[in-house]
Amino acid sequence: MTEDPHTLAGAYALDAIDDAEERRLFEAHLAGCETCAAELREFRATAARLGMAAAEPPPPRLRGRVLADIRNVRQLPPRTARDGAGVRPIRPRRWRRAVAAGLAAAACLVTAASVGVAVRERQRVERTEAAYRDVASVLSAPDARAATGRAAGGGTVTVVASASLGRVVVASSGLRALPPSQAYQLWLIDAGGPRSAGLLPEDRTRPVVAGTWRPSDKVGVTVEPAGGSARPTTAPLVLLSPA
Template sequence: MRTEDLHSLTGAYALHALADDERAAFEHHLADCGSCERESLEFAAATARLGLAATESPGPVLKDRVLHRITTVRQVPPGGGTVERARRVVPRGRGLARWALAACVAAAVGLGGTAVWQYERAQDAGDRAARAQQRAEELAGVLAAPDAASRTVRLTGGASGTLVVSERRDRAVFLASGMAEPAQGRVYQLWFDDHGTMRPAGLMDPGRGSQAVLMEGDVDEAVGVGITVEPAGGSKQPTTTPIALMNMPV
């Protein structure tokens, strides 16, 4: 796969829409491409926000205006010169990136709040869906908060993580990109660093290298966030040396 093709996969990667071989190639590419790394994280955040989008039927006036305009817009014939000129003007990579963004928007609206994965232990499927939707709304609320502050750090193996904190909401979101899958029976666990005391803050999906996680619990007086590798199901206290420690964003 050519490098210019890899640059166009940021949107699909953020939506977990790549085949396994494409995902592996793109994650390898992420280790050396800061622009794709930033764009993938931005798409992941945008996906969470767009997941809250609601549809609304247009009023009769707007519908009539659109139908009238359709009759006045000239359709470009297949293979027409206008399309060919546009292809020559727009660089291939940039055009594909815009297509990826459009696909990201469309898919996010269709997926709704289910784009965000987190462990749920509710027994009833309806209860699980309601709780997942609530988490998605809270996650998007943090990302869209006027006072949201973020900090991006490099992690092991070329991965990266972005911590987003809203002081007003007293909540935090962790956005991961390109993280290696943990060993079987293990899971990444997030922690709040309360001045040296580590407080559990949720688990990450072991099967996804890129994801958005609403951290469990209030930020409160935490001064940082840590990540450890724990047994499946998590631990009450860290059992391994943190693979990452980061300060709260200012």
């Protein structure tokens, strides 16, 4: 058994003492040591919090970096102090408390990360629900008007517009895939020229509400650099006028 049984509280809490005799001796020590009993409760509570936290995969290169760096880490010799009786080892109570605090901090960080993931997921769901409510409001408007056309290069684009709502829904199907450097951009075009109505999403089967529509507007789709352009740089693949 290790010379100082107090150092085994953390390992015992995680069921990491493999030697049966060492485990038995520590349990005998634990029965009469309130300090180790208190630390054991703290370690177990912290381990439980870590176990309930949502796990996230580590970065792919983390394992290799840790294994490479660990060879360069030199272990420090045991710390000692001098008193009237000579040299004595320092009891590792401060070290154990630091480990407990570190585990508690790690649990808090993992829990906070889990909460952050849940909040971001909920926000994403709320944004999606709001977007579909906007689409449904246009499609169900009494004055909704639709138009469908084939796009140059393949695929179709359908638009549904409502003058009373001033909104237009755009849906596409079968448009050719673009490289990451390009994107499909929507335009509302009237006698005053084109106005950007945003980009089609990567999931082009998902309908979107694009810009503020006026009855004099036509809806065009062009291929632009990723991120979009202030003005069209290519000819429209399709030009539609809801009637």
